[in-house]
Amino acid sequence: MLSIVVPMYNEEASVGPLLAAVREALADITEPWELLLVDDGSQDGTVAAVVAHALNDDRVRLVRLARNFGQSAAMQAGFDHVRGDVIITMDGDLQNDPRDIPLLTARLREGWDIVAGYRARRQDFLVSRRLPSQIANALLRRATGVNIRDTGCSLKAYRRDIIDRLQLYSDFHRFIPALAVAVAGARITEIPVRHHARRFGQSKYGISRVFKVMADLITLIMLRRFRERPLQLFGFAGLGALLAGGLAAAVAVFLEVESKGAVSGITMTAVATCLVVLSGFLFLAGFAAEAMLHTMHENEQMAGSLLTEVPV
């Protein structure tokens, strides 16, 4: 079964056209499908529009969140309630084209875990949308090692067992493929998909997204590389600070000796002290993180989730 998950926030005007487009796009497929609309605490008539347009259509289901929890939480709510073994995600603002869904699923059936769509001819402004997106994608590719050219495109297909191993929170919906690779070793491919300019409503994102994405990216890198061994991250950083502190101390001694006391080394001594204190702090932070992880592993056996059974 195919499950299409669409988070929606104040998309009243888009509901009707979206449902029509999905029905038309999937009219010819033989596989059963369901459309799971996740209302993320909309304040407009989104829910009423869903009820009006999906009355008596048992393929359409509605999940309503109690308030606006954000796109990651909405997507996770959808994932938690799907019934299909293949999951498609797409935006509710009609920028994605449901006609691409059969292409995604066909590619997934070839054996891939994730098929990511990329917007071949993106219908957005160059400076305000496309350029920042290209920079962010390049950064993400470099940081995660996952070669996806259009992370911002929501139209993607996933195998259900991959999604079941993830737990989205914060704003991690942007990084599902990277998380899936890190946590479940997912195999990913890409195909070009159509893109339409937004027809209704406004974009929910502003310039503040830049800092948030950067913070999330740092978190993702840290979790990917060090979530099982945080002391290595903090320990290396601590050693670096210790070395820098030692260097500063050596300069302080050199200044005192070389000038025979004429030049005070007090400033460099203070710098050295700061760096040594930083080193100690970083080591302590690493130990605290290790203790946290140790407690978590006592409560939960995670190793099993990394394994995928290979048919023999």
Place this chain on the structure above:
Amino acid sequence: MNVTTVHVSLVITVAERPEPLVEFIAEYAAAIQQAGYVAEFVVVADPGYRNLLGVLDGFAESAYSVRVFEAAQTIGETGLLRAALPFCHGDIIVILPGYRRVMASGIAPLIDRVRDGAAMATARRVSPSESWQNRLRRGAFNLLGRQLIGGAFFDLSSGVRAVRLDALRELPVYGDFLRFLPAFARRDGFRVEEVTVPQHPDDLRPRTYSPGIYVRRLIDLLAVFFLVRFREKPLRFFGLIGASLSGVGLLILASLLVSRLGGQPIGDRPLLVLGVLLLVLGVQGVALGLVGEIIVFAGSRQRKPYRLTSMALAPAASVVPVTPLPEPASLAVQ
């Protein structure tokens, strides 16, 4: 009393400003009964209030149940509430401080609101004759609260609330968070309503608090601000602070580097210490944020990042209209 008939459990936490409890309970019990609810009282007290609790023996034969507990050590109002919950039989809990803050007639509307679908109804005291000092203090506290933690709360400190037991069990009932439960409930997606109720005359007198109390409340507000806004994304909080400090530090160090390249010695410039210190503080901030992210990641499997309000689940083999189901109602009130 048959516990299966209890609709409402009134938990009275006695931790400060003790009042004669017999009259207090009788007054509230009469009002609750008049509204048609079957109530039980659970009185929980910090040590040192034995003289107040002893007189409650007289309630043994009354129409409503009164159970009295004394804590082994001082645990404060929030701790007392948490300790009382296992002894409550009602589906709705009414939280009351051990002194009169609102008129007894104001309790039933709170319960009504919860029965109508809210997860929590919190009292907003109104009285035209309250002292200006009290009003100023409460107004400033709640204004700050609204700015920091959001929500349209005008009387977080009333301490009088009605709340569904199942919702209360999901809220952080620890520390000094009793007065901030509405903020946490709103964060978690519960429906919270502030209900205007008449203030009790005993609560109108001007009160003075030590400066330490103000500092504690401010720190509590900061804690709630962090937990409400950044619980799932600590690096955004620590990272912003850390990046700002490091940025200023790097600017200072860059200016010193320019001086050094211009031939000026910088080894004894105090600015060098400031620059390094800010850089170090910034790195510490970011490191704390990363530790926070590990903690959040570690706990993410145990917690859903959302709450559903209602859901239409259509069985695959039948035709069911997409109609949101009503709010989950677990209240056994008849």
